[in-house]
Amino acid sequence: MQKQHLEQIKNGKGFIAALDQSGGSTPKALAGYGVTEDQYSTEAEMFDLVHEMRTRIITAPAFDSEKILGAILFEQTMDREIEGKYTAAYLAEEKGIVPFLKVDKGLADLSNGVQKMKPIHDLDETLERANQRGIFGTKMRSVIKEANEAGIKEVVDQQFEIGKKIINAGLVPIIEPEVDINSSDKAQSEEILKQEIKKHLDQLNENELVMLKLSIPTNANHYKELIEHPQVVRVVALSGGYSREEANEKLKDNEGLIASFSRALSADLNVNQTDEEFNTTLKEAVDSIYDASVNKN
Known part of the structure; x- marks a missing residue:
């Protein structure tokens, strides 16, 4: 299955849906x-409601492998079921979509212009469970707010250090050092980031593969060199707070870059929509993000 999933992610046409809001971002x-x-009074009730929301998205007709290559899940979503199957199994077997898992525990405080990841104390146990559940890869996010060389180096070093552990567990890590789209020196941060990532990629062995999830660059095709790197399965873009329309337009200018949108995918969905309204709205979002991922300017 891993080989089949690798082929699908590497060469398939489509995008990756990010359904992994967790902890503080769930409300x-x-x-x-x-x-x-x-409308909820406990954390358990909150997570029940968010699982209902994600189930509604995943089971919708438009959410299938024709336009969606993979989906990133939150840990609780991985451990829950959809129609009697664990979520990852449902995605793979019923929808033909490759399942990923968010493994980070959130962001540390700002230091050197960046927010590294908090320690992931239970990583080994989580990766073991991910393998049991049929997960293909993982995702972990850091944030870069300033073009601080020392800070950006720390972020990338941490990402690849943990990424190596994930590779050793038989999974493909999505390295996600997000550059804040509101940063005053975003383009400068992206130049430093590209060089730091390339250093690490060049040190990987032939069988060590990673994916990258990056903010859509200020300068179109800035990450082309990374997209073409032999150790990179795929480079995907986060929407980063842009509206779907703006994110799609920027994405279209970047050859080989595909979407991995979260808010831009689900922004117009509402609990009070009828199933017909919900499915139509989701289809419009899926179609537009797919178009931006595969049809370039």
Whole structure:
């Protein structure tokens, strides 16, 4: 299955759906869906509601392998079921979509212009469970807010150090050092970031493969060299707070870069929509993101 999934992610046409909001971002995700905080009183109820939302998205007709290559899940979503199957198995077997898992525990405090990841104390156990559940790869996010060379180096070093452990567990890590789209020196950060990532890629062995999830660059095709690197399975882009329309337009200018959108995918979905309204809205989002991923200017 891993070989088949690798081929699909590497050469397939489509994009990766990010359904991995967790912890502190869950209330925000639910609020965007029309579920306010007064509609649940415990964390368990909150996560039940978010699983209902994700189940509705995943089981929708438009959410299939014709346009979606993979989906990134939150740990609780991986451990829950959809129609009697664990979520990853449902995605792979019923939808033909490759499952990924978010493994980071959130961001550390700002230092040297960046936010590294908090320690991932249970990584080994999580990776073992991910393998049991049929997960193909993982995702972990850091954030770069300033063009600080020391800070960006720390972020990339941490990402690849943990990435190596994930590779050793038989999974493909998505390295995600996001550059804040509101950064005043975004292009400069992206230049430093590209060089730091390339150093690490060049040190990987032939059988050590990674994916990259990056902010859509200020200068089109800035990451072309990384997209073409032999150790990179695929480079995907986050929407980073852009509207779907803006993210799609920027994405179209970047050859070989495909979407891995979260908010831009689900922004117009609402708990109060009828199934017909919900499915139509999701289809419009899927179609537009697919188009931006495969049809370039």
